[in-house]
Amino acid sequence: EAGVAQSPRYKIIEKRQSVAFWCNPISGHATLYWYQQILGQGPKLLIQFQNNGVVDDSQLPKDRFSAERLKGVDSTLKIQPAKLEDSAVYLCASSIPQGQLGEGSYEQYFGPGTRLTVT
Amino acid sequence: AQSVTQLDSQVPVFEEAPVELRCNYSSSVSVYLFWYVQYPNQGLQLLLKYLSGSTLVKGINGFEAEFNKSQTSFHLRKPSVHISDTAEYFCAVSARGNTPLVFGKGTRLSVIA
Numbered sequence: 610e611a612g613v614a615q616s617p618r619y620k621i622i623e624k625r626q627s628v629a630f631w632c633n634p635i636s637g638h639a640t641l642y643w644y645q646q647i648l649g650q651g652p653k654l655l656i657q658f659q660n661n662g663v664v665d666d667s668q669l670p671k672d673r674f675s676a677e678r679l680k681g682v683d684s685t686l687k688i689q690p691a692k693l694e695d696s697a698v699y700l701c702a703s704s705i706p707q708g709q710l711g712e713g714s715y716e717q718y719f720g721p722g723t724r725l726t727v728t
Numbered sequence: 729a730q731s732v733t734q735l736d737s738q739v740p741v742f743e744e745a746p747v748e749l750r751c752n753y754s755s756s757v758s759v760y761l762f763w764y765v766q767y768p769n770q771g772l773q774l775l776l777k778y779l780s781g782s783t784l785v786k787g788i789n790g791f792e793a794e795f796n797k798s799q800t801s802f803h804l805r806k807p808s809v810h811i812s813d814t815a816e817y818f819c820a821v822s823a824r825g826n827t828p829l830v831f832g833k834g835t836r837l838s839v840i841a
Binding site: 700715 | 732760764769770771773774777779818820822826828829830831832833834
């Protein structure tokens with residue numbers, strides 16, 4: 610079974626530029642998450658999708674971050690304009706929602722992440 | 729809301745020695761608990777999880793953890809570590825259901841030959 614795919618793996622941009630990250634979840638996983646992991650910290654949720662709908666975007670800085678999952682499969686996270694403090698690893702994860710496989714289905718599978726450096 | 733405190737930011741240990749990585753959580757509702765491992769430049773890999781039932785949970789690579797509801801803890805243990813266990817370890821909690829994970833700040837385990 611293919612895992613969660615993310616691209617690019619690394620990106621370096623200057624502040625005030627824009628950047629986009631792409632995620633393709635495991636086939637059949639209806640729930641998709643984007644997390645931000647700043648160096649030395651644990652990942653923090655940015656946004657959760659269920660199919661193509663947003664479940665939770667309360668921690669997404671909406672003045673500069675946007676995300677979409679138009680067809681309920683792959684997703685794009687965009688930052689415009691980027692700030693120095695956006696330097697982090699952006700992790701995508703997917704899972705199967707409640708009811709399809711029972712209790713064991715709540716595991717989130719993580720992609721390798723995109724390391725963003727803003728200079 | 730949930731929160732997680734990993735009590736040690738770094739843990740050095742000699743090869744073949746036992747190790748315990750400590751995790752405490754806070755939540756007003758019932759939770760699921762997880763331990764993830766992150767190797768350099770890689771994503772997160774699930775080590776083990778507690779959903780319900782037996783409070784002693786066994787995971788991959790010889791790790792185990794014990795859920796203690798009264799002490800709101802979920803400490804990770806391994807009886808004998810290997811060099812290959814050197815990595816960052818994250819404790820995480822989520823409310824029951826298909827909900828986001830809340831992570832601790834991580835513990836860097838360094839295994840010394």
